[in-house]
Amino acid sequence: MKKYFICCFSLFWFGLFAQVKEKRSYIFDTYEHNKIKDYKNNIFIESHIFSNSKDSTYSLNLKYGKKNEAILIIKKEKVELITFDLNFRYSQIENLNQLENSTLHNQVFSSLATKKKKQTKLIIEIEYTNDTINNQVIVHIKQLKGKKKKIINENYYFLSNNNSQLEKDVNNKLIKILEAKHNLTLVENLNVDRVLFLQEGKLHQDISYLKKEKVNFLFTFEIDKIKNETTK
Known part of the structure; x- marks a missing residue:
C-alpha cells in the first residue's frame, strides 16, 4: 500500500511538472511596415516586422497574403522558428498580445547544409x-x-x-x-x-x-507545442 501511494504521488508530480510551459520574452525597439510583390511566385504580402536594433538574433514577422502567418525566428547556437495563429488585422503594437497557439519548431540542419558551395566570382x-x-x-x-x-x-x-x-x-x-x-x-x-x-x-x-519607427515593447508568451524537424 505504501509503495502504491509513493508511486501515485510521484506520477502526480511528474504530470504536474510536465504541464509547465516554457515562458519566453523578447524586447522589440523597431517596427517596419512593408508591402512585397513577389512576381516570380505570384504572391503579394503585407508585412509587419518587429526587431531589436541591439540584438539581431531574433525578429517577429506578421505576414498577410494568401495565407496569414506570424513567425518569430531566433538565430543563436541553433535556429528556432516559433509560429502563431494570426487571427487579427494588425493596427497597434499591443495586438501582439493576441497571438496564440505558439508552436516551437526546432530546426536541426544536417551536415550537408553546412557545407560551403563553391561560389562563382561576380x-x-x-x-x-x-x-x-x-x-x-x-x-x-x-x-x-x-x-x-x-x-x-x-x-x-x-x-x-x-x-x-x-x-x-x-x-x-x-x-x-x-x-x-x-x-x-x-x-x-x-x-x-x-x-x-x-x-x-x-x-x-x-x-x-x-x-x-522606434517602439518599446516586451513580447511575452508561453510555448504551447514543440515540433522537432530536420532540414536537409
Missing part, C-alpha cells in the same frame, strides 16, 4: 541617377559573371526623404556600403523607399517600405 557594377524632379536618388546595382559579363542579378534602390513615416536608419547596411566603398555621399541622409529585384532581366520582387 563583378559588381553600380550606377546612379539623381532625380531632382521627384527628389530621389535611384541606385542601380548589377551582378555580372564571366568574360562576357552576363547580368545575373539587378537591384534598383529608390532613396529619398519623401516619406515622413520612415525614421532615419543610421545602421542601414546599403547606405553604409554606398558611402564607404563607392563614395556615394549624396545618399548619406536618405532612406530606402523601394527596392526592385531582377533576375536575368525579369522583375522578381518589388518591395515598398511604408513605415519605420
Whole structure:
C-alpha cells in the first residue's frame, strides 16, 4: 500500500511538472511596415516586422497574403522558428498580445547544409541617377559573371526623404556600403523607399517600405507545442 501511494504521488508530480510551459520574452525597439510583390511566385504580402536594433538574433514577422502567418525566428547556437495563429488585422503594437497557439519548431540542419558551395566570382557594377524632379536618388546595382559579363542579378534602390513615416536608419547596411566603398555621399541622409529585384532581366520582387519607427515593447508568451524537424 505504501509503495502504491509513493508511486501515485510521484506520477502526480511528474504530470504536474510536465504541464509547465516554457515562458519566453523578447524586447522589440523597431517596427517596419512593408508591402512585397513577389512576381516570380505570384504572391503579394503585407508585412509587419518587429526587431531589436541591439540584438539581431531574433525578429517577429506578421505576414498577410494568401495565407496569414506570424513567425518569430531566433538565430543563436541553433535556429528556432516559433509560429502563431494570426487571427487579427494588425493596427497597434499591443495586438501582439493576441497571438496564440505558439508552436516551437526546432530546426536541426544536417551536415550537408553546412557545407560551403563553391561560389562563382561576380563583378559588381553600380550606377546612379539623381532625380531632382521627384527628389530621389535611384541606385542601380548589377551582378555580372564571366568574360562576357552576363547580368545575373539587378537591384534598383529608390532613396529619398519623401516619406515622413520612415525614421532615419543610421545602421542601414546599403547606405553604409554606398558611402564607404563607392563614395556615394549624396545618399548619406536618405532612406530606402523601394527596392526592385531582377533576375536575368525579369522583375522578381518589388518591395515598398511604408513605415519605420522606434517602439518599446516586451513580447511575452508561453510555448504551447514543440515540433522537432530536420532540414536537409
